[in-house]
Amino acid sequence: MDLSVDLSAIEALIVLKLRWCKFEIPNNTPKGLRLLRTLALMKSKVTPEMIDAILSNCIHLETLELTRCITHGVLSINAHNHKRFKELVLYCMPNRLQIILDAPTLECYKYEEFVRILDFSRVDALKEAKLHYIQNYSWRYYDSSYMVLANMVAYTGVHVLSTTNIFLEIKKFTFEPGMLCIIHQKSYMESSNYEFNSINEVTIDGYKNHWHELDIVQFFCGHAKSLKKLKLIMPKNVKKRARGLDYARLDYIRSRFPGVKVEV
Known part of the structure; x- marks a missing residue:
């Protein structure tokens, strides 16, 4: 008009x-x-x-x-x-x-x-980044995890990072054993020099308690030196309810990084 x-x-x-x-x-x-x-x-x-x-x-x-x-x-x-x-x-x-x-x-x-x-x-x-990444199902063989990692350098100075669980489980980015591409991605993250020196709060919406998601939770706790709070919000839809909480893994992360308050 x-x-x-x-x-x-x-x-x-x-x-x-x-x-x-x-x-x-x-x-x-x-x-x-x-x-x-x-x-x-x-x-x-x-x-x-x-x-x-x-x-x-x-x-x-x-x-x-x-x-x-x-x-x-x-x-x-x-x-x-x-x-x-x-x-x-x-x-x-x-x-x-x-x-x-x-x-x-x-x-x-x-x-x-x-x-x-x-x-x-x-x-x-x-200071604040809110990222709601959406999967592109029309591109079946397109791996966007490389771009997610490449873009992380843009957020190294933020204080508050909010995102959805798509950040944790993009297609072909699940850290499943036996997959060379995924093993490469995990080793890339573990050897990454990214230091989030300013970020103090991370919120992830749609967390499903998969073990590979906890890998990235641990990644944030280890690389965000000023991180004080990491909040995981589970899906509200009953059909998408997360599996039983892995309390042992959560307790391990909390014990290793006592300065970070991990909430579920």
Whole structure:
């Protein structure tokens, strides 16, 4: 739907949320959108030129949210000159192949979709990451676990990490014995130099108490030097209830890392 209102003429506009709308912002737009602090677009066509125009004109922008928007290829967020850009939310845009983020002031990153390669070249202030990875069942032989591990470097400085159990059990990433690829992944994690020096809280939703999940719980406890709390949330759906808790393994992890409060 085409908007009949000239938003650029509304000087006091601070929050703008649009659904199913054709939204365009020209370069050098009037001062109406320069005070904008929150922009949320749903099911709108988003082009690289449009993103650049938003970031160039909305100099006070703090939050950008894109949900089910039509976009293709690389999504580049160049907010290097922004001093107030704090939050980026990206939900359900499967055609996006890569995310390049240059935002030194960004503090919160929320993502829900298939695993994609991240290029966080300049994201120095990131404190919170919420990742809801979704399996791509249409790609039967596609192994996204490599990208999960490669992307971990982007979150080494966060204070709070929230994710779902897909982070623990991506297809072909179950640490089952006898599988060379999985053994390689496990040894890669054990020998990893990733140190989460800033993270103090991890939340995992959909935890099912599989032993390979506990491997990664132990990985976080060992690599996140400032970790104080790790919360495991089990599925609410009765059909997906987790198996009986492995108290012996949990007690072992707790005894080895007494400074981390592991909650189930």
